[in-house]
Amino acid sequence: MGRWEPDARGRLCEAALELYSEHGFDATTVAEIAERAGVTERTFFRYFADKREVLFSGAGVLEETMLAALGAAPVSDPPLDQLAAALRAAGEVFPAREVSRRRAGVIASTTDLQERELIKLARLAGAFAGALRKRGVKEPAASLAAEAGIAVFKVAFERWVGSRSRRGFADFVDEALAELRTVTSAATARTLTR
Amino acid sequence: MGRWEPDARGRLCEAALELYSEHGFDATTVAEIAERAGVTERTFFRYFADKREVLFSGAGVLEETMLAALGAAPVSDPPLDQLAAALRAAGEVFPAREVSRRRAGVIASTTDLQERELIKLARLAGAFAGALRKRGVKEPAASLAAEAGIAVFKVAFERWVGSRSRRGFADFVDEALAELRTVTSAATARTLTR
Numbered sequence: 001m002g003r004w005e006p007d008a009r010g011r012l013c014e015a016a017l018e019l020y021s022e023h024g025f026d027a028t029t030v031a032e033i034a035e036r037a038g039v040t041e042r043t044f045f046r047y048f049a050d051k052r053e054v055l056f057s058g059a060g061v062l063e064e065t066m067l068a069a070l071g072a073a074p075v076s077d078p079p080l081d082q083l084a085a086a087l088r089a090a091g092e093v094f095p096a097r098e099v100s101r102r103r104a105g106v107i108a109s110t111t112d113l114q115e116r117e118l119i120k121l122a123r124l125a126g127a128f129a130g131a132l133r134k135r136g137v138k139e140p141a142a143s144l145a146a147e148a149g150i151a152v153f154k155v156a157f158e159r160w161v162g163s164r165s166r167r168g169f170a171d172f173v174d175e176a177l178a179e180l181r182t183v184t185s186a187a188t189a190r191t192l193t194r
Numbered sequence: 195m196g197r198w199e200p201d202a203r204g205r206l207c208e209a210a211l212e213l214y215s216e217h218g219f220d221a222t223t224v225a226e227i228a229e230r231a232g233v234t235e236r237t238f239f240r241y242f243a244d245k246r247e248v249l250f251s252g253a254g255v256l257e258e259t260m261l262a263a264l265g266a267a268p269v270s271d272p273p274l275d276q277l278a279a280a281l282r283a284a285g286e287v288f289p290a291r292e293v294s295r296r297r298a299g300v301i302a303s304t305t306d307l308q309e310r311e312l313i314k315l316a317r318l319a320g321a322f323a324g325a326l327r328k329r330g331v332k333e334p335a336a337s338l339a340a341e342a343g344i345a346v347f348k349v350a351f352e353r354w355v356g357s358r359s360r361r362g363f364a365d366f367v368d369e370a371l372a373e374l375r376t377v378t379s380a381a382t383a384r385t386l387t388r
Binding site: 180 | 272341349378
């Protein structure tokens, strides 16, 4: 192995995902990941704290990208429209759909990873609510919109990775948002009917 | 200590919550909880697997109660109305508001407990979506309604424990649901406007 390791990070991510899919997350060691990527274990730890981190290293960029898109949406837009802009922007930083699909498969197969994913989404909901409040949206509208946005995100993501069509993630966001509106508008507001 | 320990379980819950609030969750030991409740450690472990469990032992009953209420709602009702019936029923099994407030405070102060709470809510969302599907609601409407229902639940709970008014939990559910409808109906469906 030479001094140069072009895109060691990318190769490590790919190798990890392959091994997690082949042998399971728990059964895979850092040594195996490094070996398949053609780097040393020391190089692995230069990029990632542990083997779980490989799957979540994109969370920071994802959150930044989404918050930037939210910040660029007109403040006069309804809160959920501002969030929709943020959710659509996520598609720009997701890895290729096939990679996202495999990642989702690995996470779904391990309780510990599912929990980590839940925590990531809860943090995202908190960041969304905070951003909306800063933009003048009152509570509880900000929190409800943020949580509803995360619901849209989850459904859109699941449908996107499960789909074979060429449509981009943004289309799935729009679709899930339209569905959410249908679901909530069908509900009878009790306070109005009694 | 006699052979009889009337409501040892209730006393243990109360003692645990007091100690967690006074000294923090991490600093409290099972021995201290048992001592304050006037029972042995062995008795503690007859009721709870560990000190975390004291805070989550009601989750099973809560889920059952909510699913029973959902099952009793007319199938012809919109999905979110069926869920609202489930959410309102939660108020019947919650401990007194002051106890719920202290419990919420303890959970908010410890990352580990927050994670556990998130997992509980994610399970609940899954159970809601499953129940709706069995009642004929298609995907993704079932999942979106379930996640929206959890969002309403979280906001209603937070407002209820934070409130000084005498209104019951069900009123806070209705209020949060009405807010959610306002938030989502204000959103512009992109698919319709372009």
